[in-house]
Amino acid sequence: MKMIFLKKTKIPQILFSILVLSSCGNDKKTQINTTPEVEDTLPKMKPLGPETKISQAYINSVTGRINHFYVKNWPNNSMNGSFLVAKNGQIIFERYNGFANKNEGTKITAETPVQIASVSKVLTATAVLKLVNAGKIDLDQKVNTILKTFPYEDCTIRMLLSHRSGMRNYAYFTDHDKSVWDRHNQLTNKDILDILATKNVGLESRTGTRFSYCNTNYAMLALIIEKITGLTYKEAMSQMIFKPLGMTHTYVFDDDKERKKIVPSYKGNGVEIGFDYLDNVYGDKNVFSTVRDLLKFDRARNAPGFLKPELLKQVYTGYSNERKGTKNYGLGIRMINWDSGQNYYFHNGWWHGNTSSYIPLMKEHVTIIALSNKMTRNTYAVRKLAPIFGDYPFKFKDEE
Template sequence: MADIKANLENLFQYIKEKQLLNGTVLVAKKGEILYEGAFGDADMSTNRPLTSRSVFNLASVSKPITATAILLLVQEGKLSLDDYLNKWIPDLPYGGITIRHLLNHTSGLPDYLDLFEVYWDKAKIADNDDLLRYLIKYKPERLFAPNERVEYSNTGYILLALIVERITDMDFADFLQENIFKPLKMTRTQAIGVRKENIEIDDYAYGYVYDVYAGEYVLADDFEESKMVTYLDGMLGDGGIQSTVGDLYLYERALSTGALINDVLLREAYTPPKTEIDTPYKYGLGWIIEDNEEKGQIIWHSGGWPGYVTILKRFMDHEIVIIVLRNKEQDFDFDQHILHAIEQAAFDLPYEIAKERPRLEHAQVLPEDILKRHVGNYALIDHPDLIINVFLENNRLFIKMPGSMKLELHAKTENNFFIRGLTIDVDFTTEGSKELVKIIDGTEVQIAETISN
């Protein structure tokens, strides 16, 4: 493996020189760590550098760990994957949903982010019990019947954390500590809302977003679009685990060696559901599942939360593991470019690497009367039953795509907008009597025409 080590050393030396990544990385093969390193700042206000032991918010890379907690209870005979949700949470106004449906995102439950955007007092910090209370009180409509299709839902993973608490009579965070983190010697890992508990973690990596108006990096707490990081900081299960690349590798090793979950349950975890409507997106019990002609079976998960992008990627047929934790926002496509280069180097394959990090876009502030011109409902021309909603809130323009949370539109010009952190442009045009919105994602363009204003 000497050649692979040399490849990785050369790649990461280049990444460091060109400042292409602000984060930590670990690459291993067949139980041997081939590269572990850190790049950039953990705290931009003091220029404190990241180290390999720096602690990051894992965002949705927390989900495999939540799923592991459930599988431990199944393994102990305290729970069945096909138990109905109402067995453990009888007050919940949704029937026919099983534990399995929550784990593989086939429950049809809507994501909770919009619910809290509408109803929650943003001066307070919400937790899992608040979500349960809101589901019972407001009864948001389910998106589809259980097992109709796969659609990612953070709500399901918070309910899984609540189920762990009801079965074990332990706080979810304490259960993880006693049954996963402590036995695996993951000494730098805990499930906790840093803001909610008002704690300081040694060598913590603070998450930074790019303020498209000021043209500088700021803490996610200080940018209007990302202030949910404060009022949703008490949520655990879908996210909220704080960890390091080294601790995540200990977790991965325990799974891969069978030290944590038995082979029968792991096979179930790595098997996608058979749904009524087939989707190209394959999700098992806590893991995204991919079959690659060149690299074999890939079992992985990524996470995104303002200021953080995380990934734990396992190439099962080659026993290769890649863990990347980032705490400074950059272009999504560029993130994928860097990750692909790391993968190629780990496989001793050729790769291309950019000479510099792309500059993030700067936004204009437009008066409300101009923004109002674009407000309305737009039907996708290729799928007229799917509606795109463009609306104003507090003099800010938002777009909501079908099945997605709302995203803010930032202005390049009066008719051209972009979505921060994603390589997506949204253009408003007029063709004859029709007002159109074009969503441009690289070479893919979706066009919708107005149906109301």
């Protein structure tokens, strides 16, 4: 695969070449346009300078309430993580506290990457959407036209993105039956595909009939990214998302190289949580990042021109409407759609002791991000900040 690199500038840009790979085969049904192209999909991002600076009066009007929430939610700086609130890309509140590594005595700072768990799905989905945006794949393309051994012929890329494939969670079907998987061995994404193709683990529900949040969907999407780009998921994410956006403290965990270097996670009582046989699966998790890097990502993902308008609209459309309710899921993003017309988008994550929450308040151009490497559900409480910025009719007591 030929990659085109430009001289680095101070302003992050999305400028990369996506060429189709011979690995896609010559079958007319699966053949994808192989015309080389350079796609500049993001206008130059404005630096966080005077032209984007919001007024001090506005900052003063909201930071007191944010700080009150912070002190109440994480008393005595007990978060053990990183927390950021920004408007128009400008950080108006951030805090860092606790240990990155208790044994080494290192503290969490603005430059400490931690496991963002299922918030990784938002980034994986974005890489897939960039391939759709470039015309390399189609949302309604069947998965088995790309992953030849994928056994569920009715399943499409859109269904993987929106958790409507009907597949079972790999963490469950590999957990109890040794004939399916020996837990003494590290499981990989390719292993999951092989199990689906050969072990007849079956579906949880008929493909396309209902929503069921399932990590297997995003493990398959990571394989699709690899197949279409000809790169490893780790390298594809770096070339397509992390480097162009200046996410210098973000990477995909590689067990062989980074196990001893990564920030570990802890139980609520401070006991370190070790690795298990599921830790090599990526796409659904295994991105390490910082709140500042995720802010860069958020600014780009929702900027005009990053995705075509008609595609971006589909991202924030709910696909599971068989039951009436406010909760739904788009293409890599959770949502709450109230009858009043107000919409709230977010994604949470949990893996081992790591918890994460990413909230883009689209209408108000506010971004709220919280990451912790010490097990606590308080990370998810950052949604309580939404009413500070807009009309979000949460009933928190009822939800709790």
